[in-house]
Amino acid sequence: MEYNYIKALHLIFVITWFAGLFYMVRLFVYHAEAKQKEQPEQDILIKQYQLMQYRLWYIITWPSAILASIFAFWMLFFTKSGEIWLTQSWMHIKLAFVLLLYIYHGKCHQIFKQLQKNKVKHSSNFFRIWNEGATIILFAIVFLVIVKNEMSWIYGTIGILVFSILIMLGFKLYKRIRENTKEK
Known part of the structure; x- marks a missing residue:
């Protein structure tokens, strides 16, 4: 019974962690676009986006990442199921994707720090593509957890890879639609 509570808390904090990452990168997009606005609109928008980013990052995203990890470690190292999972190849691959997620999170933190100083080093299009990184990691982790050994790794x-290509094609289509809308 204790295990189900731990798993539920882990899942809740994974969801809020991803929600924070998804929304944070959207705020990066808006921040980059605000940099192209005229004054005083630019200053007003950037100040607001910096405040929103700060609150989201430190009140939701970081705490969720830490709590999701605490409950994950608890499940892996202090339950009987965790002992079994650590011997299975799907879990090793899942943990590799979790490591990739932490690297993604760390890069987002680096970008966040730059934007807090209003140093915009990337375009809004870069951030739109960057936002899909978390989506790909999410899909990989969820499928690994749900299907485990039922699916061939190939x-x-x-x-x-196909999902990633579809996301990039969708991005290109969206970009084309936005450009056509601006021309009208």
Whole structure:
């Protein structure tokens, strides 16, 4: 019974962690676009985005990442199921994707710090593509946890690659639609 509570808390904080990452990068997009605005609108928008980023990052995203990890470690190292999972290959691959997620989170933190100083080093289009990194990691982790050993790793890898290509094609289509809308 204790295990189900730990798992539920882990899942809740994973969801809020991803929500924070998704929204944070959207705020990066808006911040980069605000940099192109005329004064005084630029200053007003950037100040607001910096405040929103700060609150989101330190009140939701970081605490969620830490709590999701605490409950994950608890499940892995202090339950019987965790002992079994640590011997299975799907868990090793999942943990590799979690490591990739922490690297993504760290890069977002680096970008966050730059934007807090109003140093915009990337375009809004870069941030739109960057936002899809978390989506790809999320899909990989969820499928690994749900299907575990039921799916061949070859098909899983091909699926992630196809999904990534579809996301990039969707981005290109969205960009084309936005450009056509601006011309009208």
